[in-house]
Every structure is written in structure tokens, then in C-alpha cells.
Amino acid sequence: MDRPSGKDKPLFTPGPLTTSATVKKAMLSDLGSRDLAFVRAVGEIRSGLLELAGVSKEEGWESVLMQGSGTFSVESVLSSSIPKDGVLLVARNGAYGERIATIARCHGIPVHEVICGEGEPVEPAAVEAALDAHPEVTHLAIVHCETTSGVLNPVEAVGALAAARGVTYFVDSMSAFGAVPIDLEACHVDFLVSSANKCIEGVPGFGFALCRRAALDDCEGRARSLSLDLFAQWKGLDTNGQFRFTPPTHALLAFHRALFELEEEGGVSGRQARYQTNHARILSGIQALGLEAYVPEEHQCWIITSIRYPESEGFSFDVLYERLNERGFVIYPGKVTDADCFRIGNIGRLFPEDMDALLSALGGVLAEMGVRGGA
Numbered sequence: 001m002d003r004p005s006g007k008d009k010p011l012f013t014p015g016p017l018t019t020s021a022t023v024k025k026a027m028l029s030d031l032g033s034r035d036l037a038f039v040r041a042v043g044e045i046r047s048g049l050l051e052l053a054g055v056s057k058e059e060g061w062e063s064v065l066m067q068g069s070g071t072f073s074v075e076s077v078l079s080s081s082i083p084k085d086g087v088l089l090v091a092r093n094g095a096y097g098e099r100i101a102t103i104a105r106c107h108g109i110p111v112h113e114v115i116c117g118e119g120e121p122v123e124p125a126a127v128e129a130a131l132d133a134h135p136e137v138t139h140l141a142i143v144h145c146e147t148t149s150g151v152l153n154p155v156e157a158v159g160a161l162a163a164a165r166g167v168t169y170f171v172d173s174m175s176a177f178g179a180v181p182i183d184l185e186a187c188h189v190d191f192l193v194s195s196a197n198k199c200i201e202g203v204p205g206f207g208f209a210l211c212r213r214a215a216l217d218d219c220e221g222r223a224r225s226l227s228l229d230l231f232a233q234w235k236g237l238d239t240n241g242q243f244r245f246t247p248p249t250h251a252l253l254a255f256h257r258a259l260f261e262l263e264e265e266g267g268v269s270g271r272q273a274r275y276q277t278n279h280a281r282i283l284s285g286i287q288a289l290g291l292e293a294y295v296p297e298e299h300q301c302w303i304i305t306s307i308r309y310p311e312s313e314g315f316s317f318d319v320l321y322e323r324l325n326e327r328g329f330v331i332y333p334g335k336v337t338d339a340d341c342f343r344i345g346n347i348g349r350l351f352p353e354d355m356d357a358l359l360s361a362l363g364g365v366l367a368e369m370g371v372r373g374g375a
Ligand SMILES: Cc1ncc(COP(=O)(O)O)c(C=O)c1O
Pocket: 014, 015, 069, 070, 071, 072, 074, 096, 143, 144, 145, 146, 147, 148, 172, 173, 174, 175, 195
């Protein structure tokens, strides 16, 4: 399997990620946005994404690529799909769910929220009660794996509630799609968003929306922004295979290669298996060092692991970060609001042996800090 080039520090983060040398190499071409090879690659990316999701155009699905980071794609779907008289319900348990509500408010969209604990999945019963209390809701949004903590949300149970009421369902699967299986039909998804630099292991530069065509058709004339108009972007891509505005050509070429490498690894289940092994190594390793995971294992996705700060006067996250960085490892700060944590990303071109090397360095730094359990 293609490895990273070795000269960069491995990124134990939720993105940008460590990528394979061959993904990076795929960017060593300056192609024009009308170049036939580039237009072909864009078409293959769009069909490859549908294939990865187990759906097809024939079954009424479309994939739309959007320039920018993942947030731009989330904003594109929300601001293009919710009509002037629409109302959004956000079921959230972390910062990325909160961001969905913030985006909607920026566009003047009325929002209701179901706010659940950050260490637990969203509760379908609470979503059901909110839908009953607010029959005016037209759209429902949830995050698949809440990267804030690493919790996996019950997207299928929540989708069934949306479908039963004819509510359009949006899933932010930014950090999960490609390594966490999702059955779009069984989950009643209308729009799913993810981005290039997460589980598909491309580089940053664009995101994408997988859209039920009937829901995408409804977006005509609803956009609140020119550049983030999902419907216009779809029509543009469908008309001549080109982006409406300058495409991130290099990032797309890298992604084209990354999709091929995902296929080579055995698709979603192959990638899931590697990330699950990575996560299991991290979990047992931190436990051996006397550290505790923030999320109970039954709610934990295998994408990222939140770890509580050790209860020790000698501990400082900034010192930990710096000393690990000096040893060649990049970790990530915590993001939950109710506990002091740091995070270790399990995704990207990282393997169990990378996890072992990080754990060994972590043990050394904790010992230097005088934290009990440090090796
Ligand atoms: C679940 C989720 N949603 C949205 C985002 C935002 O993506 P970006 O930082 O690419 O805008 C992230 C980023 O990690 C994420 O994990």
C-alpha cells in the first residue's frame, strides 16, 4: 500500500491529513480547467463518489463538487436547499452541529435545536419530541461522526423520523464518509456532505454533496449565495463537466488518485478496518499509560479519539504538544466544552505502527512531566 513520503511529520489530526506519496505526486501536473484529461477526472470523481456511497444516477442520485473547505459545502447545501419559508431543526452534540445552526442563522433561516451531551450520541427520542413540538420544521440536520468528541450519531434512527414527516434530511458526514458505512436509502438521506481531506485521504481544496435528485431539483431558485449555489454548480458540472469558477485542479487530481487507493484498500470496509485497528491501538495504549478516553467505547467512532487530561499538576497540553512535535508527531487539541481533553486522529495514511510510535513518544513525554503511568 502506498505510504507517505516520510519527510513530513505524521499528522494525528482530523485533517488536513497525512497523505500517500502517490496522492501528492498526482498533483505534479498543471492542467487547465478545460483540459479533457481534467474534465474526465472530474467526471470519474463524481461517479466514483456515488459508487462509494452505493448509489447511482439511475437510482436518482447526484454528486456535486464545491470549491472550498468542508464548511463551504455544508453552507452550500443549507443555503441552497432551505426555502424562504423553511425552518431547520439541528440535532447536535458538538461544535460541528453548532456550526450548522450558526450557518443557518447567518442566512436568516429560522432554527430550532436539540442539544445533547457532547460525550453521547444525539437521542432520537429528543429529536422526535422536537419534531412534534415544531410541526413547521421542513429540514433536519445532524453530524454523522461528531469530530469534536468522536461520537458516532444514530443517523438511521433520526432519518426515519425525518422521513415519517416528509422533512428533508441533511447529514454532515465530513469526518466519516469513506470509512464509516452509511446506507443513504435506509437512512432516508437527502443530502450528505463530506470533503476531500478526510477519510478519502485527499488534500484540502474542495468538498462534495451527495444529493437525492428530487431534493436537488427543489433547490432551483432557492440559493442565497452566488458562489455556493448548489443547483447552479450541479447544472454547470452536468452541462460541460466544468466548474463554474476556478477549480482546485491539483486537489482534484490528488483526489482522483486517492479514490483509486481507497478502492485498492478494499473500499469503505477496508479503510474502516485500518482505522478501527488504529483506534484500538490508541485506546489500549492510552489506557496502559493511565489515561482515559472521553467517549464511552460503545458510542465511539474510529475516526478520532478524545483523551482526558491526566489529573497531574505536572501536565500541560502546550508542553505535551511541543515535545511530541519535537519528536516528530503532530497531535490535536481538544474541542469539547465540558472536559479538558486532547485528541488523536486515527485517519489519514497512518498505520498501527504509527500509532505505536506515537504512544511510545507520548509515554516518554508524560514521564518527563512526572505524570503517573508515563513510561
Ligand atoms: C463533522 C465536521 N463538519 C464540518 C467540518 C468543517 O470542515 P472544514 O474545516 O474543512 O471546513 C469538520 C472539520 O473537521 C468536521 O469534522
